[in-house]
Structure formats: structure tokens, C-alpha cells
Amino acid sequence: MAKYDFDAIVIGGGAAGLTASGIAANFGAKTMMIEKDRLGGDCTWTGCVPSKVLLKAGKVAHQIKHASQFGLIDQQPEINFEKVIEHIHQTRQDIYEDADRPEIFEDMGIEVVKGVAHFLDDHQVAIQLEDGTTRRVSARYFIICAGASAFTPPIEGLNNVSYLTNDSLFEISDLPQELTVIGAGPIGTEMAQALERLGSTVTVIDVADRIMTNDDPELTGKLKESLEKEGIKYVLGAEVKRVSQRGDAIITAVECQGEEKQITGDQLLMATGRRANVDGLGLDAAGVEYTDQGIEVNDRCRTNKSHIYACGDITGQYQFTHMSEHMAKVATTHALLKFPMKIDRKNVPWVTFTDPELGHVGATEQELKSNGNSYETYRFPYSKIDRALTEAEGEGLIKIHAKKWNGKIYGASVLGAHAGELISEYAVAMKNGVTLRNLADTIHPYPTYSLGARRAADQWYIKNQSEWQIKFFQKIFGLRGDIPDLSDPDRIV
Ligand SMILES: Cc1cc2nc3c(=O)[nH]c(=O)nc-3n(C[C@H](O)[C@H](O)[C@H](O)COP(=O)(O)OP(=O)(O)OC[C@H]3O[C@@H](n4cnc5c(N)ncnc54)[C@H](O)[C@@H]3O)c2cc1C
Numbered sequence: 435m436a437k438y439d440f441d442a443i444v445i446g447g448g449a450a451g452l453t454a455s456g457i458a459a460n461f462g463a464k465t466m467m468i469e470k471d472r473l474g475g476d477c478t479w480t481g482c483v484p485s486k487v488l489l490k491a492g493k494v495a496h497q498i499k500h501a502s503q504f505g506l507i508d509q510q511p512e513i514n515f516e517k518v519i520e521h522i523h524q525t526r527q528d529i530y531e532d533a534d535r536p537e538i539f540e541d542m543g544i545e546v547v548k549g550v551a552h553f554l555d556d557h558q559v560a561i562q563l564e565d566g567t568t569r570r571v572s573a574r575y576f577i578i579c580a581g582a583s584a585f586t587p588p589i590e591g592l593n594n595v596s597y598l599t600n601d602s603l604f605e606i607s608d609l610p611q612e613l614t615v616i617g618a619g620p621i622g623t624e625m626a627q628a629l630e631r632l633g634s635t636v637t638v639i640d641v642a643d644r645i646m647t648n649d650d651p652e653l654t655g656k657l658k659e660s661l662e663k664e665g666i667k668y669v670l671g672a673e674v675k676r677v678s679q680r681g682d683a684i685i686t687a688v689e690c691q692g693e694e695k696q697i698t699g700d701q702l703l704m705a706t707g708r709r710a711n712v713d714g715l716g717l718d719a720a721g722v723e724y725t726d727q728g729i730e731v732n733d734r735c736r737t738n739k740s741h742i743y744a745c746g747d748i749t750g751q752y753q754f755t756h757m758s759e760h761m762a763k764v765a766t767t768h769a770l771l772k773f774p775m776k777i778d779r780k781n782v783p784w785v786t787f788t789d790p791e792l793g794h795v796g797a798t799e800q801e802l803k804s805n806g807n808s809y810e811t812y813r814f815p816y817s818k819i820d821r822a823l824t825e826a827e828g829e830g831l832i833k834i835h836a837k838k839w840n841g842k843i844y845g846a847s848v849l850g851a852h853a854g855e856l857i858s859e860y861a862v863a864m865k866n867g868v869t870l871r872n873l874a875d876t877i878h879p880y881p882t883y884s885l886g887a888r889r890a891a892d893q894w895y896i897k898n899q900s901e902w903q904i905k906f907f908q909k910i911f912g913l914r915g916d917i918p919d920l921s922d923p924d925r926i927v
Pocket residue numbers: 445446447448449450451468469470471472473474475476477478480481482483485549550551552579580581582600621711714715745746747748752753754755756757758787
């Protein structure tokens with residue numbers, strides 16, 4: 435008789451858990467996935483999917499308002515916010531039906547159980563089932579994929595007002611008239627733009643002095659300017675002192691540059707980060723080490739207990755769906771096949787889906803500087819990408835950090851339309867050692883945004899040009915033209 439009930443038990447059925455159980459079952463492991471709520475997790479229900487649908491609704495409204503840039507007539511869009519929310523719910527449901535439903539995983543041979551899991555010891559969990567009973571199961575390996583939840587800092591008065599988080603935002607039926615957002619990270623920034631475009635007046639507060647502090651400061655500066663032009667107000671470098679309710683109004687008091695200010699709104703969105711769901715998992719009973727930030731794992735997603743792995747937001751490392759999936763692949767492959775796969779920390783991409791989008795992959799300029807890397811920055815503006823001009827999307831900039839002598843790419847950031855798609859070109863290039871020279875020599879179709887990536891890569895050739903090289907070619911090949919003016923280091927050809 436087998437020593438354990440299952441080869442692998444996966445706790446949590448979000449992006450990490452769905453991926454881990456799917457891979458485990460495909461490797462031939464007897465697998466159970468335990469989910470306390472709905473399969474799909476944060477991404478499908480309270481994160482990526484609803485936020486991207488809301489952003490799209492805002493974008494359509496914005497385009498209707500600014501149709502004259504395409505030779506059409508500007509109109510005030512009629513917003514039925516209830517219908518917008520209904521559309522969000524329908525899209526979530528469609529995605530759930532298509533990709534997350536339990537039957538899809540049961541068809542792979544996975545036992546899907548609805549219930550709350552907690553460890554009894556390092557090989558056994560108890561599942562509290564919906565009918566009030568408890569089931570005990572054991573496994574050779576565990577993969578903990580229990581995710582994270584909205585974190586709210588201790589702010590005086592916060593618990594006495596009714597505030598929104600990503601859990602409640604997509605369930606409201608009335609558009610906020612005056613929305614205060616605390617937090618100018620990706621959630622605060624995306625949701626501020628979406629709701630402002632749908633008709634809210636939005637003020638965003640952050641203790642940091644710039645928005646989206648993980649991204650390139652030049653590009654976030656440009657993005658902020660663009661969002662301010664649309665009407666979003668920013669109060670940055672501001673310490674939130676207290677929050678209070680006066681009638682229907684929520685008053686947020688902040689101290690900013692030594693002065694106290696009050697920001698009034700009818701709704702408050704807390705977008706102040708997310709914390710790992712470590713409570714209630716019985717990690718102490720299993721002997722798994724964790725902190726407030728999450729379960730500690732090594733490069734193979736392995737905890738201090740060698741047969742227990744953790745992936746995704748529960749580790750507090752990278753809070754992205756694609757990284758949850760990547761970590762699940764690393765953990766499952768390592769646990770079940772002993773394949774020495776590691777988290778790829780060098781080529782991590784992320785995208786914030788504002789309009790314009792902001793994407794990044796690899797090292798930031800700050801990291802390159804602090805590591806003492808020698809690098810050159812190659813820049814190419816969207817105003818020189820014909821496709822962007824045909825679509826009135828000329829606002830944006832591609833920035834690539836690469837080695838001067840061979841064009842090896844260290845990192846790239848893109849602000850502009852379809853930056854999320856463009857950044858994948860750099861991710862593939864970096865992962866596979868494709869240099870700027872290779873990208874410049876690859877034929878890209880005209881007129882596409884990706885042709886902008888080729889033209890950005892051309893800048894590597896341009897920056898490596900020198901007067902002596904040209905004179906040398908002239909001499910050898912009998913060329914007789916003028917020497918181009920190479921004096922401007924930022925010239926774009
Ligand atoms: C508003 C918003 C927008 C976002 N947009 C993007 C985006 O555009 N792109 C991107 O890459 N990322 C985005 N993210 C982040 C992304 O949603 C998360 O990184 C990702 O969903 C994490 O997946 P996970 O599987 O680690 O956790 P989760 O999806 O949170 O899944 C964890 C699951 O575990 C279950 N669970 C917890 N404890 C137990 C237990 N004891 N027993 C049983 N089940 C349990 C939970 O119910 C949950 O379903 C966004 C997040 C938010 C909030």
C-alpha cells in the first residue's frame with residue numbers, strides 16, 4: 435500500500451495552483467487541488483481580468499470623447515456603470531468557464547476539492563469541507579499556492595469608514611463621483627485611469643514622491659504627466675494622517691511638505707500593496723518557515739521542508755500571474771522529476787496596462803548602476819514609429835540598456851501603445867542571448883509597433899559609428915560623400 439494518499443497536494447487554485455496541478459497530473463502524479471473559494475483565484479475574479487476589462491471600458495469612453503483625432507466627431511459617452519460591471523462579471527465568467535472550471539482539471543485526473551486546507555503535520559492536511567465535515571489527506575509533496583490579499587496599513591480612522599479594495603471594487607454598482615486612491619502602484623494607477631475615463635474625479639495619494647516606483651523613473655514621469663493631462667490629481671510624498679467619514683464624504687487628511695491637506699471623496703480605494711495569506715495554513719504544524727512577507731523559498735521554490743514547495747503571491751516575491759505560473763512550473767518540475775529548474779530572476783517582465791502601457795523586462799538602470807555594469811542606453815521614440823502615428827499613438831519611448839561592444843541586452847522599458855506585446859520581444863531576446871545587433875538584422879514587417887523595436891536596435895549600430903570608421907570605409911571602397919554629423923549622442927537615425 436502507498437505510504438501517502440497522493441503524490442502531490444496543491445493548496446490554492448489560482449494561477450499558481452492551477453498551473454502546478456495541471457503540470458503534476460501531466461507528469462503522471464496522483465494529484466489533489468484544494469481551493470476554498472472559486473478556481474481562478476485573484477487573477478480571474480479580483481485582479482488581472484476585471485481590472486483589464488474596466489481599463490478597456492475606460493479606453494473606449496476616452497476614444498469616443500476624443501474621436502475627432504481620427505476625423506470623427508467627439509461625443510460625450512453615455513456611461514451605464516451597472517452595465518460596465520455586468521460586462522466585467524460576464525468576461526470573468528467566460529474566462530472561468532473556458533480555463534478554470536473544476537471539470538477541466540478533473541478531466542486531467544486531478545481530484546479537485548472545495549474546502550479550506552491546513553497542515554496537521556508536514557505530510558498531512560485537514561480540509562474543512564463546505565458541509566462542515568473535515569477530511570484528512572496525506573501527500574508525498576505539497577505545493578502551497580495560497581496567494582495574497584489586499585494589505586491596508588494602520589491609518590487612524592480607516593476601520594471606521596467603508597473603503598474599497600480590489601476585492602470589492604468590481605462589485606460596486608455606482609460609479610464613484612469623487613474617488614480618492616491611496617497608493618500609486620500598479621493597482622492605484624490602472625484603476626485611477628479606468629475610473630477617471632468613465633467619469634470619476636480622481637485624486638491619488640502616495641507616500642512615495644513618484645508613481646510606480648519599481649519602473650523606470652523617466653517613463654513613469656512621462657506616464658504621470660499624461661495621466662495628469664487627462665485630469666487625475668496626484669498628492670505625492672504625502673503621509674496619510676487619518677481618514678474620517680462626514681455624511682457621505684470620506685475625508686483623507688495628509689501631511690505633504692510640512693502642510694496638512696484634506697482630500698474629500700465619496701469613495702476611497704486602498705491600493706497599498708498585498709500581503710501573503712500565511713495565516714490559517716498551519717505552517718507551524720508543518721514546520722515551514724515564513725515571515726509576514728510570505729513563505730520563504732529558494733530558487734527552486736522549495737521551502738525549508740524539502741518536500742514542501744510554495745509558488746506565486748504566497749512567497750511575497752513577484753506578484754504577477756506569469757510569475758506564479760513560472761514558479762509553479764519550477765516547483766512541480768523540481769519536486770516530481772528532480773529536474774534542476776530554477777526561477778529565472780534575470781528576465782522577469784511586467785506590464786502596467788494604463789494607456790499608454792508601461793512594460794519592463796530585466797535589469798533596471800538603477801540595478802545596473804549599483805552592480806557597476808558598463809552599459810549604454812538606446813532610445814527610440816514612438817513619434818518615429820509610423821504605425822503609432824497612423825493610430826494617433828505617437829506618445830511613448832523605448833529604452834534599452836545593453837552592452838556597447840556586442841549589443842547584449844540587460845533590460846528594456848517601453849512606454850507606449852502595445853508596450854505589453856513589445857516587451858515580450860525583449861524577453862525572448864534576453865532569454866536566448868539575442869543581441870541588439872541580431873534584432874537590428876531581423877526583418878520586421880512594416881508598419882508595426884515591433885518595427886519600432888528593430889529601429890530601436892538600429893540605434894546600436896548608429897551609436898557604434900565613428901568618424902574614423904567612415905573615413906576608413908571611404909578610403910577602402912572609394913566613397914566620396916560627407917562625413918555625417920556624429921556630434922549629438924542622442925541623434926536618432
Ligand atoms: C487589481 C489587480 C490587478 C492585477 N493585474 C495583474 C496583471 O495585469 N498582470 C499580472 O501578471 N498580475 C496582475 N495581478 C497580480 C495577479 O493577480 C497575482 O499575482 C496572481 O493572481 C497570483 O496568483 P496565485 O495563484 O499566487 O494566488 P491567488 O490567485 O490569490 O490564488 C490563491 C488561491 O488560494 C486559495 N486559498 C488560500 N488559502 C487557502 C486554503 N487555506 N485552503 C484552500 N485554498 C486556499 C484562495 O482562495 C485563492 O483562490 C493583479 C492583481 C490585482 C489585485
